[in-house]
Amino acid sequence: MYAEERHQAIVELVASRGRVSVTELASHFEVTSETVRRDLSTLERMSLLRRVHGGAVSARSLTRIEAQLSDRDQSCAEEKDRIAQAAITLLPPTGCSVLMDAGSTTARVAALLPSNAQWTVITHAVPIAALLAPLAHIELHLLPGRVRTATQAAVGHVTVDALRDFRADVAFIGTNGITVRHGLSTPDPEEAATKRAIVDSAQRVITVADSTKVGQERTKRFADIEDIDTLVTDSAIDPDARSAFEAAGVHVVEA
Known part of the structure; x- marks a missing residue:
């Protein structure tokens, strides 16, 4: 043969x-x-x-297979903790408006919002909302929509429409894959539409993703590489990939 x-x-x-x-x-x-x-x-x-x-x-x-949120939270846990610690330093110390995408790494960032400043947080992620709702220094806006079991996040046209009414200083976005060629991508079309709306509603976009996501391309692209300002990842990122991102204008932070 x-x-x-x-x-x-x-x-x-x-x-x-x-x-x-x-x-x-x-x-x-x-x-x-x-x-x-x-x-x-x-x-x-x-x-x-x-x-x-x-x-x-x-x-x-x-393309239909997605890890449950609890499983993803355990994956690369130490790397995600370091990424969150590095990402939180990119925020102004005096507070601002922040869009929080769903995900195990973005949830870690949300948990680190300092209590000595006031933050306006807009999110479609139920776990993040539950974490922040009791805190006096957080003005929380929970977006409407159908909540997916896999990500515990609201998605759909109602969520996308609601995001059009917001304009945030910074967005923290997660991704299932990121390359220069295909941009940022995810398997689910409704998740992709919501992430796209988050990107469009922020003045500055910070992607938080461990290095296992680098080089991966999923079915639905929700942003071009030029749409993000900063990628915060771990030190295991491939040097050639880092150089390619930086050549495309993305500031890369290794945690």
Whole structure:
């Protein structure tokens, strides 16, 4: 079997099963695991499937997979703590209006808002609202909309319409993926629309994302790389990626 024929057969197999392992493919096609891994890398570059640990899944099915908020909160926890500590220093010490996107890293930023200044916080994230609602130094605006279970955040046209009435000094935005080519992206269309509205409603946009998000491209782009001012990430970011972001005009802060 020629490589091209094997590639076609792999795509069909992944599409029919949803997920296959490297071991299964090597046995099925009587080739080495190294050959299969090279095949999967080639097919991923063609956007025909997505590599995962130990195998591959169909590109279509992966876009529907999102980690629950509690799972994401445990992922890269130390890095997210450092990112939040670095991000909070970018705010003026006298207070301002802040748009807070949903997410485990943005929630950490919200928790660090100092109590010696007054903050106006607009958010669609239920966990962030619950955290800030009892605090006297926070003027909280909770956006309306349908709350998604996966992110515990309000989304939909009601949320987007409400955001048009606000203009914030700063927005802290999370993302599932960020590259110079594809910008900032996420799997869910309603999440993407809400994030787009957050970006449009802020004078300055700060993206908080651990380095595992760098180089990832998800289905729905919600912002071009030129739409953000600062990326706060951890020190494991690829140096070439950092250089590319800075060349595009993004200020990169490593925590």
